[in-house]
Amino acid sequence: MACPTKLGSVGVKDCQNPGLIVNMSRTALPVHPKVRAAIDAGDLAHALAMLKRVMARSPLNRPSLFLLGEVFWRLRQFDRAEIAMRWVVVLDPGDPPGAANHQTLSILMRRWGAAALHWRRYGVVAAKEPDTLVQMYLKYDFDDMQMCARASLCLSPADVNVMVQLARAEAKLGGPKRAERRIAQARLLIGIAHPNVAGQILVAYGRNLMMQERHEPALESLRRGGLLAPGIHGLDFDLGRAFFELGEDGPAKRLLHQALVREPQGRPMTPFETKVLQVRAATEIESSPGYSCRSLDVGFNVVIDPKGDPSDRFSYVVPGTFLARADDAIHIGRDHCVILSDGSVLSDGLTYRQPTRAWDGPVFPYVSRDRRVLAATGPKTRTLEGEHILFGGGPNYYHCVVDWLSRLPVILVEPELRALRILVDQTVPDSIIRILELCGVSRERLVLTQEGLHPVERLWIPSLAHGRRGHVSPKYLKFLENHLFRPYRDPRKVGSRRLYFPRDGHRQIANATEVECLLERFGFQTVQLMDLPVEEQFGLASEAEIIVAPFGAGLTNILAAPETATVVELTHSHAVRALFPILSGLRGQPFRRVIGRHQGGRGSLPMHADFTVPVESLETKLRASLD
Structure with a gap:
């Protein structure tokens, strides 16, 4: 040159x-x-x-x-x-x-x-x-x-x-x-x-054909490449996807499971197709050698005529309870769905009631065309050997007491469950662990789980006592009364304490000083529930004449209050829910609600925003309740 x-x-x-x-x-x-x-x-x-x-x-x-x-x-x-x-x-x-x-x-x-x-x-x-x-x-x-x-x-x-x-x-x-x-x-x-080298070339070419959606020649190229160069990273996943796209779910499931065993975190989390996952109730899944579901009682209608606002009249259906058993199942931590051995997904009805594309958190399912799980990727623990019971749970005190604890009647009554270990979400508050102990479940039986995949050799799934959040079963409240709250209540005494439970975290009262001054004039005692063990919380509530609290977990303790205690809920227009009117209505407690002005601010959801309580309206409700 x-x-x-x-x-x-x-x-x-x-x-x-x-x-x-x-x-x-x-x-x-x-x-x-x-x-x-x-x-x-x-x-x-x-x-x-x-x-x-x-x-x-x-x-x-x-x-x-x-x-x-x-x-x-x-x-x-x-x-x-x-x-x-x-x-x-x-x-x-x-x-x-x-x-x-x-x-x-x-x-x-x-x-x-x-x-x-x-x-x-x-x-x-x-x-x-x-x-x-x-x-x-x-x-x-x-x-x-x-x-x-x-x-x-x-x-x-x-x-x-x-x-x-x-x-x-x-x-x-x-x-x-x-x-x-x-x-x-x-x-x-x-x-x-x-x-x-030739094998790697064929695998690379097969992957290119997959991107062009030419699945049959892609499968042939991938298979030949695997024979010439065994052990190529991600080959099982690619073969599984090729079989899946050709409608052969059997080999697809086997290969995807192999891939996820070798690579626990899985491949990039992108779905194979746009079809969503179908979650089903336990009673909707057909019996098989690895799954059975036994009905325990029948459903019934509930009608509540509250002592308070006539608009708070409720009518709903409580479904019958059941006990399901699943062999070689996978429990999805935090979401508490269960993947059965045939790929069906069981949901309790509270977490998911509709088909869903994926779960929250790091778990991702690979879904077949009939909406079953071929395989799932995410953090995976060792297989839990033997028999375990699904409890569930989460960080919210109300949902733990009212929803997840409603599995206890089945757990304590059914003979085959009395000695088994119980899977409990690690985010449940310590107060819930203590409540389980008060109901007769020792800490030694609890297995704390985190989000991810938990394979279980045999998993028992007792039903919740009700099918939707807030639609509480009167039978379950009777269970709580007999096993938890009755020892704290003296039937010879009439409640005399006037209690105010302020709230921590979101949904704060912007004019809290004005509200507390008004309540002090009426003789209210301000109680920070987070500072007290549950036994003291139940003891205080059992002596209540009236309880005032913002909409939130603190109002759950009205379950420990006498039937004569009045409940006053402070809330705003974006956080008007039926949860506590139903609880007080089932217990026969008069219920009042004071709706304040939405302030915006905390949290991504409107219901979590701070608000201002109209003091004049609160004073009117208090006078009507105490006269």
């Missing part, structure tokens, strides 16, 4: 034998960072002036020539950029300057196209990074790709990256048939001498 003789006004002497100076001019100079900063800032004139001064002293410094070529390129002086970049290659063809090599090749290839491949010294650069040539053609869509590909293959015939990039390039520019021919040539050229 002829050496250039002049770079504009920057002189470069003739060089008849550039090889003599190959290793003499590679050192970066102190001024180069300043030149780079000027180029990045767009001050090309200043960068060119600095390079002129440097090259007057060291005209064949390779980093200087590279920076000079980039300046000329940005100035759109392509002839001068060409001369500089040719000198960059000539001065040191066997050791391209790292990341800068791609910029050099980019300028050369865009300027001359495939003509660059005829340079003997440029071929040495390609030998250092043979797939760079194919990369350039993938980026710039040159027509003369075959010359580039053949040069790369000649320089490195067994390079996996070259073959893979070449197949991608052929598929992109020449269509899938040219890519298929290239894969066939690869098998003939290197299949015998390098079977592992």
